[in-house]
Amino acid sequence: MFEKDVFPLTARLAGLRLRTSGLVLGVASALPVFLVVLGVKESPGAASKAFLLFFPYLFLLASQDMSASEVRGGGLENVLFLDGRFRSYLWQKNFVLAAAGGAYACAVFLGLAAWGLGRGTFEAASVLQLGLGLLAGTYYVAVAGALGLVFRAGSNVVVLLLAQAAALIGLILSTTFRTGFVDHLAAGRFPDLGSRLLFAGLAAVFPNLIVARRLLRGGPVVLAGLVLALAVQRACLRRLELRR
Amino acid sequence: MLRVDGLRKSYGPVPALRGVGFSLERGRVTALLGENGAGKTTTVRIILGFLAPDAGRVERGTGRVGYVPDQPAFFPWLRGRAILDLTRRSAGAGRAEWEERVRDLSAALRFDAALLDRPPRTYSAGNVKKFAFLQSLALEPDLLVADEPFAALDPPSVKRARDLIIAARDRGAAVLLSSHMLAEMTRTSDDFVVLRRGVVAARSGLAEFLDRVRPASAGDVESAFLGLIQG
Numbered sequence: 001m002f003e004k005d006v007f008p009l010t011a012r013l014a015g016l017r018l019r020t021s022g023l024v025l026g027v028a029s030a031l032p033v034f035l036v037v038l039g040v041k042e043s044p045g046a047a048s049k050a051f052l053l054f055f056p057y058l059f060l061l062a063s064q065d066m067s068a069s070e071v072r073g074g075g076l077e078n079v080l081f082l083d084g085r086f087r088s089y090l091w092q093k094n095f096v097l098a099a100a101g102g103a104y105a106c107a108v109f110l111g112l113a114a115w116g117l118g119r120g121t122f123e124a125a126s127v128l129q130l131g132l133g134l135l136a137g138t139y140y141v142a143v144a145g146a147l148g149l150v151f152r153a154g155s156n157v158v159v160l161l162l163a164q165a166a167a168l169i170g171l172i173l174s175t176t177f178r179t180g181f182v183d184h185l186a187a188g189r190f191p192d193l194g195s196r197l198l199f200a201g202l203a204a205v206f207p208n209l210i211v212a213r214r215l216l217r218g219g220p221v222v223l224a225g226l227v228l229a230l231a232v233q234r235a236c237l238r239r240l241e242l243r244r
Numbered sequence: 245m246l247r248v249d250g251l252r253k254s255y256g257p258v259p260a261l262r263g264v265g266f267s268l269e270r271g272r273v274t275a276l277l278g279e280n281g282a283g284k285t286t287t288v289r290i291i292l293g294f295l296a297p298d299a300g301r302v303e304r305g306t307g308r309v310g311y312v313p314d315q316p317a318f319f320p321w322l323r324g325r326a327i328l329d330l331t332r333r334s335a336g337a338g339r340a341e342w343e344e345r346v347r348d349l350s351a352a353l354r355f356d357a358a359l360l361d362r363p364p365r366t367y368s369a370g371n372v373k374k375f376a377f378l379q380s381l382a383l384e385p386d387l388l389v390a391d392e393p394f395a396a397l398d399p400p401s402v403k404r405a406r407d408l409i410i411a412a413r414d415r416g417a418a419v420l421l422s423s424h425m426l427a428e429m430t431r432t433s434d435d436f437v438v439l440r441r442g443v444v445a446a447r448s449g450l451a452e453f454l455d456r457v458r459p460a461s462a463g464d465v466e467s468a469f470l471g472l473i474q475g
Contacts, residue, residue, distance in 0.1 A: 074318075083307055243255075243289075
């Protein structure tokens, strides 16, 4: 079902799509400028922290039109995608987008690391944070892809962002009701099963959290979510038909 | 080149195909006829792998496949030239040879090559159809499938498209044309498969088909054909 010979087509098409997306190009171009300004005004360390926390969103932006628009728009009913090759294309897009986002993130990180090394502020732990950020980004791609089988372009991303907004509102309300979860979150310690489950749920909605050093333990939760999202996508793609 | 056997397909509770079977041979044009909802497009989409049948099978010989949809659609962010380049790479064709084919086909279809620098979504309906022909015929397909091949084309373009289909047939391709336009199909096709409510109602060569639909009485061919497809 997921033919290897479709991969060059997937890579080329996904690359062309990213190069023609004004939003992705704009954000990818603006981010280094923002980081340089932040690094000069504050410190390279502050720029590095901001980058590590927010770069997974780039993966999410790149995943905005994963499936539904292409399926419903008719673009897949083409000689390029005969014999179920459209399924391979949609599946492989996960990995191409994750690789493209990863390459970009690593390039920016290398720049920040060189800057930090020059100033003597580079911390080796940030490499682990980068790795977890890449995991969070890949998770975004997989979840946006799964949602993209249902929602049209952009809507899959909006659904995720709305879930994050709801989670933040929930957190704010939890401080009002003094449930103590925010304290656990700030300390990075979750003493009971309830708070651990709550943290797992929060990490599933807001995977950028795991980049924070106190919350690295959320990594396995995001990894499990990534595997689950890919499994859901794979199952849906196996059944997918083009019925425009 | 292609053998379709016992195809069944339902959309929820609605049966679209109820055991469709026929075969295509190289160097022949086969018309798949039937009224709206007879199951033509479902059959075509199963043959091409866009839909999975509930039962039955499709056996296809090796070789390149061309497909011209009823209403062609392309990724809106891709220019025509990029789509052709992706098609060339997928087929493993050399650039020079490919560009020559594209040039020749553009001339034969009277398709303005300058349009290739724009996305097909900006083309007229007729030019989108011509572009779909261009993409598929440039592959020099061994099997060419076209769903309503002449829809959206003006009369001169219909003739040009017909000539190219016949040229593909003469080159040895098996051609399947799905349509409800009887007159055009009798000019283009060698064999006929008539679908009625998801089953093959008739299957024959051109002469036999014309004999069958030609009324014994004073009626016209069109009316007799309608009688055949409607049962």
